[in-house]
Amino acid sequence: MERPPHFICIQLPANPEYVLIVRLAVSGLANRLDFPYEEIEDIKLAVSEACNSIIAGSPPGSLILVECDSDGKTFEILVKTQSVDENDGALVPGSEQDMGLHIIRALMDDMEYLAKPGSGAVIRIRKNMSA
Amino acid sequence: MDIKVDKRKVEEGLGIVDILGEIDVYTSSWVKEAIAEFIKEGNYNIIINLEGVRYIDSTGLGVLIGALKRVKEHEGSISLICTNPQIKKIFNITGLSKIFAIYKSEEEALAAHKEG
Numbered sequence: 001m002e003r004p005p006h007f008i009c010i011q012l013p014a015n016p017e018y019v020l021i022v023r024l025a026v027s028g029l030a031n032r033l034d035f036p037y038e039e040i041e042d043i044k045l046a047v048s049e050a051c052n053s054i055i056a057g058s059p060p061g062s063l064i065l066v067e068c069d070s071d072g073k074t075f076e077i078l079v080k081t082q083s084v085d086e087n088d089g090a091l092v093p094g095s096e097q098d099m100g101l102h103i104i105r106a107l108m109d110d111m112e113y114l115a116k117p118g119s120g121a122v123i124r125i126r127k128n129m130s131a
Numbered sequence: 132m133d134i135k136v137d138k139r140k141v142e143e144g145l146g147i148v149d150i151l152g153e154i155d156v157y158t159s160s161w162v163k164e165a166i167a168e169f170i171k172e173g174n175y176n177i178i179i180n181l182e183g184v185r186y187i188d189s190t191g192l193g194v195l196i197g198a199l200k201r202v203k204e205h206e207g208s209i210s211l212i213c214t215n216p217q218i219k220k221i222f223n224i225t226g227l228s229k230i231f232a233i234y235k236s237e238e239e240a241l242a243a244h245k246e247g
Contacts, residue, residue, distance in 0.1 A: 020155065103221065
């Protein structure tokens with residue numbers, strides 16, 4: 001399948017040690033997409049918080065997947081437990097009680113958090129790009 | 132490890148913690164341990180210098196809240212030194228700017244402590 005030019009995908013162990021790598025890669029892509037400095041910092045924090053949350057909700061020893069894409073108008077980042085299918089009908093809206101999810105909501109234009117208790121979760125975040 | 136925590140005793144019961152690096156889900160346990168140890172040594176009034184911190188996430192904020200809870204048990208205080216607008220923004224978003232006194236410099240934080 002042909003991928004859009006800005007698509008990047010990172011697979012990593014569900015381990016806090018690796019969140020730094022995601023942060024660096026995603027901020028590099030946001031820079032390539034010409035986001036201003038302040039928004040790059042916001043995206044960095046939002047994607048890290050999404051990883052923290054997904055790692056916390058993933059079974060031990062699992063992998064997480066981070067997919068980034070842009071259509072020129074929106075920058076979209078999907079963070080999920082690798083074994084969870086984001087189109088699975090059994091996913092239900094997760095609890096947004098924790099501070100990390102509150103931070104994502106405040107910094108991004110849109111966030112969707114779906115979970116399958118015991119199996120993992122999916123967080124999709126979107127940031128609009130200025131014209 | 133992309134984090135460095137230095138502790139300085141200013142006077143009996145008052146100390147400064149200088150943090151350098153990124154406080155995230157991985158490094159926050161080191162920061163938590165260092166501050167907890169400092170509190171155990173009787174430093175119940177602590178100024179945490181975040182001027183060398185390039186990044187903080189919710190787990191880092193959780194460490195600061197935890198430290199505040201512990202010093203409050205001894206009628207102590209935690210104040211912060213922070214001028215980085217990006218980090219101050221996180222304190223504003225989470226409402227923590229109302230809980231922590233945030234100063235622009237060590238001198239300002241020490242002066243506020245003396246005024247009580």
